[in-house]
Amino acid sequence: MKSKTRSDFKKVLPLYVFSALFVLIPMLYALFLSFMTRTNTWAVDYTFTFDNYRELVKPIYLSTFADSFKLAVTVTLVDIIIGYPAGLFMARLPDHQRNFFFAALTFPFWINSIVRIASIIVLLRTYTTILYSYEAVVITMVYALLPFMIYSVYSAATKLDQSALEAARMLGASKGRAFLDITLPQTAKGLLSGVTLTFIPSMCLIYISDLLGGGKFILAGNLIENQLMKTHNLPLAAAISVVLMLLTGAVILICNRLEPVARRRRHAQ
Amino acid sequence: MKRLIAIILCLAMILALTGCSGSKKTGTLTIYTWAGMFPDEVIDAFEEETGITVNYQNFDTDENMLMTLEASKGADYDLVIADDYIIEQVISEGLAQKLDTVKISNWDNIDSRFQGQFYDSKDEYTVPYGAGIMQIAYNPDKVDIDIKGYADLFDDSLEGRVGVVGNNRVVTGLILKMLGYSMNTESEKEIREAGKKLIELSPNINLIKDEYLNEDLLAGTIDVALLYQSQATLTAIDENGANFKFVMPKEGLGFGVMGMFIPSQAANADAAHKFIDYILDGKVGASCFEWMGYCSTNSAANQYISDDFKDLLTLPANLDTENAEIVQNISAAAADVHEEIWNTFVNACK
Numbered sequence: 001m002k003s004k005t006r007s008d009f010k011k012v013l014p015l016y017v018f019s020a021l022f023v024l025i026p027m028l029y030a031l032f033l034s035f036m037t038r039t040n041t042w043a044v045d046y047t048f049t050f051d052n053y054r055e056l057v058k059p060i061y062l063s064t065f066a067d068s069f070k071l072a073v074t075v076t077l078v079d080i081i082i083g084y085p086a087g088l089f090m091a092r093l094p095d096h097q098r099n100f101f102f103a104a105l106t107f108p109f110w111i112n113s114i115v116r117i118a119s120i121i122v123l124l125r126t127y128t129t130i131l132y133s134y135e136a137v138v139i140t141m142v143y144a145l146l147p148f149m150i151y152s153v154y155s156a157a158t159k160l161d162q163s164a165l166e167a168a169r170m171l172g173a174s175k176g177r178a179f180l181d182i183t184l185p186q187t188a189k190g191l192l193s194g195v196t197l198t199f200i201p202s203m204c205l206i207y208i209s210d211l212l213g214g215g216k217f218i219l220a221g222n223l224i225e226n227q228l229m230k231t232h233n234l235p236l237a238a239a240i241s242v243v244l245m246l247l248t249g250a251v252i253l254i255c256n257r258l259e260p261v262a263r264r265r266r267h268a269q
Numbered sequence: 270m271k272r273l274i275a276i277i278l279c280l281a282m283i284l285a286l287t288g289c290s291g292s293k294k295t296g297t298l299t300i301y302t303w304a305g306m307f308p309d310e311v312i313d314a315f316e317e318e319t320g321i322t323v324n325y326q327n328f329d330t331d332e333n334m335l336m337t338l339e340a341s342k343g344a345d346y347d348l349v350i351a352d353d354y355i356i357e358q359v360i361s362e363g364l365a366q367k368l369d370t371v372k373i374s375n376w377d378n379i380d381s382r383f384q385g386q387f388y389d390s391k392d393e394y395t396v397p398y399g400a401g402i403m404q405i406a407y408n409p410d411k412v413d414i415d416i417k418g419y420a421d422l423f424d425d426s427l428e429g430r431v432g433v434v435g436n437n438r439v440v441t442g443l444i445l446k447m448l449g450y451s452m453n454t455e456s457e458k459e460i461r462e463a464g465k466k467l468i469e470l471s472p473n474i475n476l477i478k479d480e481y482l483n484e485d486l487l488a489g490t491i492d493v494a495l496l497y498q499s500q501a502t503l504t505a506i507d508e509n510g511a512n513f514k515f516v517m518p519k520e521g522l523g524f525g526v527m528g529m530f531i532p533s534q535a536a537n538a539d540a541a542h543k544f545i546d547y548i549l550d551g552k553v554g555a556s557c558f559e560w561m562g563y564c565s566t567n568s569a570a571n572q573y574i575s576d577d578f579k580d581l582l583t584l585p586a587n588l589d590t591e592n593a594e595i596v597q598n599i600s601a602a603a604a605d606v607h608e609e610i611w612n613t614f615v616n617a618c619k
Contacts, residue, residue: 040600040601125490214476214478215477215478216477217619230438230608231604231605231607232604233601233604233605
């Protein structure tokens with residue numbers, strides 16, 4: 001038994017090494033950097049300070065975080081409204097039609113996202129007046145992230161126990177009741193992982209807000225970029241990243257907590 | 270295992286070999302700059318005339334160039350072209366070498382108005398290669414007022430119709446000039462005053478974008494743009510931009526100069542001098558400035574620039590450069606204030 005676990009450990013060792021090198025260490029370094037002092041040039045002075053976090057409490061930074069959060073929530077909600085039914089619908093299709101929809105969803109990924117966004121700009125400029133507005137940013141982000149929601153819901157929905165649904169209907173449950181007690185709890189995992197996959201990128205897809213919003217909508221990601229590339233304030237950039245990581249971490253945590261809650265629903269009956 | 274070691278050793282040898290070849294070979298000139306700084310004909314003609322092979326390498330930002338030069342300690346490249354403010358940093362870190370003006374017979378062709386700048390006040394290290402002047406461009410068919418300077422951008426009739434470049438030091442700097450201050454002031458009071466003024470501009474702003482602002486102006490998404498020289502040129506040469514007006518604002522000019530310098534450990538400084546001399550030739554220079562769309566920094570080149578571009582690409586001989594300023598590096602504290610008021614301005618624009 002013991003030797004078996006050891007060989008298992010050996011098999012996943014590269015994964016641990018990789019995660020430590022490219023995820024854990026950079027994150028710890030960012031955390032470390034966020035407590036350092038900037039110098040007058042572009043370097044970092046290794047003196048401990050809380051100034052970077054104190055700077056972030058300024059109204060302008062707080063409102064930027066609030067705006068990013070609001071945008072991310074809006075985009076995620078719209079993606080749920082469109083993506084959740086679409087994912088359920090796809091899972092119920094016969095094989096050949098399902099493959100068609102799958103291909104249709106995958107196809108845009110063959111084209112570089114910047115090219116796709118450039119064509120959205122052309123479309124909006126030609127046929128609408130909303131280019132460089134908040135609506136344009138939301139529409140494009142919804143478009144860019146929708147496939148992730150559909151895939152997540154779809155993969156959960158294919159495992160949906162159809163016989164349970166039929167049983168519920170036969171025993172007199174209304175369509176709505178059956179959905180709430182069977183479909184929703186069984187697909188909750190997919191829905192929540194879809195939420196994570198759309199919410200977190202939409203806090204930071206700065207090229208979309210830059211290109212479609214005409215540079216007028218700053219996200220938390222823009223703040224980091226400006227601190228790095230323009231003001232050269234590495235410690236402040238690190239502090240913003242840390243706050244962003246905490247925020248997204250909180251969202252993941254909430255999603256993970258919600259999933260068992262949603263699943264328990266059907267046992268409570 | 271032995272085989273693995275053999276393979277690794279082979280790979281290491283190949284890597285070592287590629288590391289040796291290239292720039293170190295005599296007769297090769299390695300230029301390090303942005304993409305598209307010279308027309309191909311100029312490079313070809315230089316290679317033919319001198320027998321030197323040009324190896325052209327790109328960077329995308331000044332900051333990346335500085336990092337590369339710091340890493341190589343001023344080796345690997347023979348000639349670099351970059352922006353003024355970064356050259357100041359390069360020289361202060363000892364990464365550039367002094368020019369041997371004896372080897373540059375066309376030295377006197379340089380337009381002296383672009384010399385003696387803050388980054389190289391004695392002109393020991395650099396030769397200017399193109400300058401950019403911030404301009405206001407507008408479509409007179411759609412704009413009723415006559416725009417003469419930055420103050421006109423605040424006009425009520427322009428609500429939601431103005432685009433500016435996404436460079437906070439430049440835009441705030443021009444507002445500072447409008448208020449009668451220096452672009453490079455480190456006084457928090459003055460910067461904040463400019464910040465307040467910027468907020469007044471926000472209702473008119475529809476677009477803040479650093480790249481290809483000219484396209485939005487030509488497409489009619491915006492009717493007035495505060496843009497870089499190169500973007501003004503691109504607007505002027507477009508068929509839709511034929512009747513557009515270009516203004517050098519009366520409050521003073523914001524400009525930037527690109528400079529050529531030779532890194533301290535350049536392997537082929539001789540070839541670099543030859544290239545600088547070649548580019549400083551009047552006719553060659555003129556074709557370069559027309560190609561780049563930047564303002565000529567070569568007095569001898571001005572006469573060869575075609576009449577279509579002369580107004581855009583040459584400084585008027587009688588122009589008052591007294592009030593012209595270049596964005597320079599400022600203290601970290603002042604830069605932080607700039608960043609804060611800029612974010613507030615952007616927030617007010619949405």
